[in-house]
Amino acid sequence: MVPIEHIMVFTGALFCIGVYGVMARRNAVLVLMAIELMLNAVAINLVAFGTLVYPGQINGMVFAIFVVTIAAAELGLGLAIVLRVYRMRSSINVDDIDLMRW
């Protein structure tokens, strides 16, 4: 299998693509998709460390399972909020969602 550094560079690139998506995109659903990319990058890194650096230890995989769980909960809530905001404002542009800004 590949050295752990290559996987870390790959997941770092994936995470940074997600960061770019969160900051550049204006559609709230696309922002949520970019967040999914970032969570995936982190989960891959956890599994890679568990398998390649500490073989036989189970913690990396368990953490990745929790990441997937939290990601599913976050996405469900996020999309519910997006639909609600669309109903209230007729827009899902994140620049328009300034209800709690002062």
Added chain:
Amino acid sequence: MELSALAFYVVAGVTLVAALGVVVARSVVYAALLLILSLVMTGLIYLLLLADFLALIQILVYGGTVSILLLFALMLTPPETRPELNHRGWALGAVASGALFVLLLVASLADKWPAAGGTRHISLVDLGRALFSTWAVPFEVASVVLLVALLGALTIARSTTPGSKIAPRASA
């Protein structure tokens, strides 16, 4: 080169290209489809890392549920009429993510990580035993989190006026 290493590089390349497509695609539906591709490729990477149960979870949860949810949300909301990428956000995002990537690159290549001799497959039995013994409390907390998220999503997305079939286009 080892076959599994070659497979990793190919799958990682496809994942990165698909992820780039997600953040730059003009059409939101193309972005969603590329996201599905990237998530399924992540499942293949789990398979290459000997995490077969996680690969199954990834395909089921992300390839199935998450992608359907995202496509539903995209269909229920209209496409933006304004340009999707405004200049300020584009430049700021490019600079910030580029700087973060350089930082991560330096951090991950600076140290020599201890290379373990060989890998070991973790069986599903071991995983289940660990989840229900060592990690039992976090596991239960995760189930409560899922329940709360389910109820919260229902409460938030429900229409405000009870009995109305169509959600009010609220002028609040």
